[in-house]
Amino acid sequence: MKQITVPALALIAKILSGATVRWVDCQPDVCQRVYFANHTSHLDALVLWSSLPREIRNLTRPVAAKDYWTSGPVRRYMAGVFNALLIDRKDISIRNNPVDAMIREIADKYSLIVFPEGSRNPSGELGEFKSGLYYLGKKRPDLELVPVYIENLNRVMPKGEVLPVPLLSCITIGPPMWLETGENKVQFLERARQAILKLKQT
Amino acid sequence: MKFQDTNVGTIVDSKVADLGPSITLLGLYLFVLAVMWLLGFIAQRRQMTTIDPALVRAFHRRIGGNLTMCLILALSLLVKQVFLVVFFFLVSFWALREFITMTPTRRADHRTLFWILFLFTPMQYVLVWLDKYELYTVVIPVYASLFVAARVAFTDDPKRFLERIAKIQFGLFVCVYALSHAPALLYLDLVEWTGTTQMPRNDLSQFTPWRGSTVGLLIYLVVLVQVSDLLHFLWDRMVGKQVIAPKINATKTWEGLIGGACCAAIFSMMIHLFLDITPFTWLGAGIMGLIVAIMASSGSMTMSAIKRDRGVQDFGTLVQGHAGVLDRIDSFCFAAPIFFHVTRFFLHSP
Numbered sequence: 001m002k003q004i005t006v007p008a009l010a011l012i013a014k015i016l017s018g019a020t021v022r023w024v025d026c027q028p029d030v031c032q033r034v035y036f037a038n039h040t041s042h043l044d045a046l047v048l049w050s051s052l053p054r055e056i057r058n059l060t061r062p063v064a065a066k067d068y069w070t071s072g073p074v075r076r077y078m079a080g081v082f083n084a085l086l087i088d089r090k091d092i093s094i095r096n097n098p099v100d101a102m103i104r105e106i107a108d109k110y111s112l113i114v115f116p117e118g119s120r121n122p123s124g125e126l127g128e129f130k131s132g133l134y135y136l137g138k139k140r141p142d143l144e145l146v147p148v149y150i151e152n153l154n155r156v157m158p159k160g161e162v163l164p165v166p167l168l169s170c171i172t173i174g175p176p177m178w179l180e181t182g183e184n185k186v187q188f189l190e191r192a193r194q195a196i197l198k199l200k201q202t
Numbered sequence: 203m204k205f206q207d208t209n210v211g212t213i214v215d216s217k218v219a220d221l222g223p224s225i226t227l228l229g230l231y232l233f234v235l236a237v238m239w240l241l242g243f244i245a246q247r248r249q250m251t252t253i254d255p256a257l258v259r260a261f262h263r264r265i266g267g268n269l270t271m272c273l274i275l276a277l278s279l280l281v282k283q284v285f286l287v288v289f290f291f292l293v294s295f296w297a298l299r300e301f302i303t304m305t306p307t308r309r310a311d312h313r314t315l316f317w318i319l320f321l322f323t324p325m326q327y328v329l330v331w332l333d334k335y336e337l338y339t340v341v342i343p344v345y346a347s348l349f350v351a352a353r354v355a356f357t358d359d360p361k362r363f364l365e366r367i368a369k370i371q372f373g374l375f376v377c378v379y380a381l382s383h384a385p386a387l388l389y390l391d392l393v394e395w396t397g398t399t400q401m402p403r404n405d406l407s408q409f410t411p412w413r414g415s416t417v418g419l420l421i422y423l424v425v426l427v428q429v430s431d432l433l434h435f436l437w438d439r440m441v442g443k444q445v446i447a448p449k450i451n452a453t454k455t456w457e458g459l460i461g462g463a464c465c466a467a468i469f470s471m472m473i474h475l476f477l478d479i480t481p482f483t484w485l486g487a488g489i490m491g492l493i494v495a496i497m498a499s500s501g502s503m504t505m506s507a508i509k510r511d512r513g514v515q516d517f518g519t520l521v522q523g524h525a526g527v528l529d530r531i532d533s534f535c536f537a538a539p540i541f542f543h544v545t546r547f548f549l550h551s552p
Contacts, residue, residue, distance in 0.1 A: 162314055163312075
């Protein structure tokens with residue numbers, strides 16, 4: 001079943017979003033990566049995920065909010081199809097920590113898709129980043145942190161809409177980055193944010 | 203697809219009508235395009251110093267676009283006539299998609315955009331396919347235009363209201379309404395003038411039902427638009443001096459417009475002479491050539507104006523990697539409805 005639904009969904013996502021994928025100073029690779037992107041639409045994870053080559057796609061898991069993606073059978077099914085990594089955003093403690101959960105889940109095999117802004121930004125502007133990305137980079141310095149800029153998807157399906165308007169969108173995948181030595185959280189998050197903004201101009 | 207033979211009183215299916223001339227024209231044109239495409243390809247590889255490489259590249263890209271369009275046209279023609287309608291629907295849909303992507307819309311326009319893409323665009327082509335002339339000529343200019351304005355008003359976002367609805371209406375009008383007149387040609391019942399003297403138009407005895415195929419008429423229009431575009435392009439680059447509107451389009455010149463239109467008229471008359479593909483007289487064919495060429499140039503000028511206003515070079519490059527359907531059909535969108543209505547006005551079977 002999954003063999004059919006996954007490519008079918010990927011195809012639908014591609015047609016709906018008319019997405020062009022550009023790799024700028026970055027090549028598709030099966031090495032472990034964290035793709036971090038701006039979050040403007042529900043389709044973000046789906047389109048970004050389906051725009052990756054198949055071998056990479058099978059090894060890449062979108063990180064999503066557990067409360068949202070487990071409410072209702074359709075969402076739960078979708079989360080299963082994409083092998084999504086569901087994260088508790090309500091009940092965070094030292095023991096139940098999303099970053100540790102991510103690191104545990106990806107082991108030495110999977111890559112991740114994360115949206116460091118946390119939730120969709122209705123204005124389409126790039127908001128402040130949550131600190132998860134910094135901790136991921138700190139605890140797993142071997143992971144390549146890859147910035148992704150998603151353009152126009154907020155017009156395809158804005159927050160609060162169910163019906164898509166299939167405009168043409170564009171996904172730009174930029175050069176990998178790592179946490180520099182001596183860089184603190186604020187500096188790093190700002191640099192990561194700028195990396196996405198820089199892709200907007202290219 | 204059927205026309206009434208007034209003399210005998212039988213109904214003749216257009217399938218019976220001779221497709222020969224249409225296939226000859228399309229075949230010949232495809233052959234010429236393919237040869238030019240290959241020549242352009244070789245010229246690019248060889249890096250000839252006598253010709254400006256940018257010119258060769260632009261020319262080659264145009265030919266490639268025309269070739270693709272005609273190949274798809276030929277393929278759909280071979281399969282079934284209704285596929286021509288489907289093909290134009292897909293082109294419209296994609297062009298409208300490009301148009302709206304380029305135009306800034308607001309969050310509140312979302313649902314209006316959904317309806318124009320998924321309701322009005324398919325509906326227009328279904329109406330064309332059902333041959334509902336009195337509907338497909340009014341649904342978009344009347345119903346859809348008013349709907350767009352009202353639907354946007356209902357969203358409670360007054361910012362740049364008039365600008366927003368104008369953009370949506372114009373996109374729908376050009377990409378869907380205007381273009382849909384090309385496949386609508388297929389369903390026309392036409393007569394041709396067979397009188398011996400120049401009699402007034404209302405003298406019906408001077409007209410007999412046209413036996414040719416309307417598919418041929420559509421192919422004639424496609425070929426004419428593309429050839430007049432190329433002629434305009436060549437005249438611009440070869441002899442053009444007086445630029446019409448440098449701020450809008452730096453390459454289109456008066457010499458190109460006039461020279462191109464005259465050559466297109468001659469070309470049209472030549473098609474008429476060698477292939478009996480249109481219901482026009484030789485003079486009519488010449489005038490149609492002129493009209494189509496002028497409308498085609500107006501179309502590309504208008505689209506250039508929109509592109510300059512939005513600050514994009516090509517619709518294709520606004521999102522990288524896309525082929526830019528709107529760039530290819532801009533002239534066609536303006537020529538098709540005028541060609542349709544002029545033909546229908548003078549030669550519609552009473």
